Amino acid sequence: MAEKTTEQLLESVGAVRHGHFVLSSGRHSGTYVQCALVLAHPEHAEALGRALAERLRGTRIDAVISLALGGLILGQEVARALGVRAMFVERDAGGKMALRRGFHLDPDERILVVEDVWTTGKSTREGWEVVETEGGRVVALAALVDRSGGAIDWKVPAAALVEIAIPSYEEKECPLCRAGSVAVRPGSRFKEAKK
Ligand code: ZN
Numbered sequence: 001m002a003e004k005t006t007e008q009l010l011e012s013v014g015a016v017r018h019g020h021f022v023l024s025s026g027r028h029s030g031t032y033v034q035c036a037l038v039l040a041h042p043e044h045a046e047a048l049g050r051a052l053a054e055r056l057r058g059t060r061i062d063a064v065i066s067l068a069l070g071g072l073i074l075g076q077e078v079a080r081a082l083g084v085r086a087m088f089v090e091r092d093a094g095g096k097m098a099l100r101r102g103f104h105l106d107p108d109e110r111i112l113v114v115e116d117v118w119t120t121g122k123s124t125r126e127g128w129e130v131v132e133t134e135g136g137r138v139v140a141l142a143a144l145v146d147r148s149g150g151a152i153d154w155k156v157p158a159a160a161l162v163e164i165a166i167p168s169y170e171e172k173e174c175p176l177c178r179a180g181s182v183a184v185r186p187g188s189r190f191k192e193a194k195k
Helices: 004-010 041-057 072-082 124-132
Strands: 016-021 030-035 062-068 085-091 097-099 110-118 137-146 156-161
Touching: 004 041, 004 072, 004 156, 041 072, 041 137, 041 156, 062 124, 072 085, 072 110, 072 124, 085 124, 097 124, 110 124, 124 137
Parallel strands: 062 085, 062 110, 110 137, 137 156
Antiparallel strands: 016 030, 085 097
């Protein structure tokens, strides 16, 4: 699937939103990509998962760990295409990322970490840490959208189907806040936006 096609697909289902948002990283932005709207279509989810698996064909992957909630469906579909099992990490009551539900990694198991959107890459790095703590080895990373426009230096093979540089800001530097509008949280963490 060509990059343009994925971008057009996101547009066609209304997944690219414009306004004033608090991203899951806490940063503010005028654009938000709601991947759930495209993954709601199983045939699109399957095709996107296949396309990501194809991009990572040169890397041997034993299992997929996705970041809940945003990465779950995509991770499942990438794992389906790769023929490996799909697990996930999630935040516990204290907000700390953890491998739960009896999921278990074999020593040095080669793991692909899947997230829906990379903004700063912080969540993926947290998931990466959990994998290493659990004895696995992160050998590749994947996302549907790379909002950094390819600016993150991952140091392992990393694939995103859409690379777009969308500006985001710390709250105190946000020009939209300065203009008087109030940011809304489109929802990937459970915290509500302050104010
Ligand atoms: Zn703002």
